[in-house]
Amino acid sequence: MAKPNPRLLEVIQTKYITPHMCRVTFGGAELTDFPADQESAYIKLMFSQGDDTRPLMRTYTVSAQRDNEIDVDFALHETEGPASTWARNAQVGEQIWVGGPGPKKLINNEAEWFLLIGDMTALPAITVNLAQLPADARGYAVLEVSTEADKQLLKKPDNVDIHWVINAHPNAKTSPLLDRVQTLTWLAGQPAVWAACEFHSMRALRQYFKVERPIPKTHLYISSYWKVDSTEDQHKIVKREDAESLE
Template sequence: MAKPTPRLLDVIGSKYLTPNMCRVTLGGAGLNDFPIDQESAYIKLMFPQGEDARPLVRTYTVSVQRDDEIDVDFALHEAEGPASMWARNAQVGDQVLVGGPGPKKLINNDADWFLLVGDMTALPAITVNLAQLPADARGHAVLEVTTEADQQSLKKPDNVEIHWVVNNHPNADNSPLLDCVKSLTWLEGQPAVWTACEFHSMRVLRQYFKVERDVPKTHLYVSSYWKVDSTEDQHKVVKRDDAQTADQ
């Protein structure tokens, strides 16, 4: 199947959801043939680098979709990349080239209970996942944010408990997400686990879920969305190599 032709979208508005999460609303004529029901699907934002250079491409999640608009949420880091810098400065009328959407990554709803784990880069996708769970779902969501002020009010089933983890300076040497997950009571029955976060945290969480908890592939989604001290292009190479090793 051919990839969708990138579309030029207009900035309709922008606002801060929390001090370190900025929401940019995109719309315009370029969105006319955008597929419906794409919340949690990924899109590619393309930033020109000059006539002779390939554009920088950065991957983000469709957080909210309306008839003629989509919201894209940007986690802002201390070391800003081109996408977060663009989001911070986006003005109504600005335009950006957008590829996709790619496939949605939803948790397996055929489970006895649910565990969702991620940092701020995964919060848009986890927000969608929480909202689409059955009303009687039970389980946990472990969410890492930069500051207490970055905690959000999330739509969720009554019996899914939110655990906020504050981590001002993510690094490769520790994983507060794993520490919090290990402190949880592991419920009875078949869990479905959805995890996305920084690369090093992803690896230790994957080991925990696959080896220590023996969660089957059918009920386990694990991905890294970024790598500390790396660009997205560098992270993509490491992520591909790691996936090949993990599957052996």
């Protein structure tokens, strides 16, 4: 399938939904043929580096979609990259090239209970996943945010419990997400697990779901969305090498 051409989109609105999460709403004439039902799909934001240099591309999730509008939520880290810096300073009317959408990554709904795990970079995708679960779904969402003020009110089934983890300084040596997951009461039946977070934390979780709580590949999605002290381009290389080491 041919990749869709990038679209030139326009900033319609910006707002902080929490102190470390900035929402940018995009619209414009070129969004009119954007496919429907793309919440949780990924897009590529393109940042110009000059006429003769390939633009920097950064990957983000469509967190909400309405008629001719999409929302994209930007997690703001201690060390800001080009995308979060751009989002913090974006002005209404500003334009940016956007590629995609790419495939949606949804949890396997054919399960007896559900476990969703992620940090702030994955929170937009987890928000969509929680909202689309069956009304009678049960399980947990373990969500890591920078401060207490970064907690969000999320739409979810009544029997899915949310566990917030506060971690102001993510690092390569600890995984507060795994620490909290290990305290959960493991429910009976086949779980489906969806996890996305920082690279080192992802590897710790992957090992846990391989050895201590084995989950079949049909019911496990696990990915790293970023790597501490690395650019997205550096993270891509490490991510690819890590995937190849598992083959």
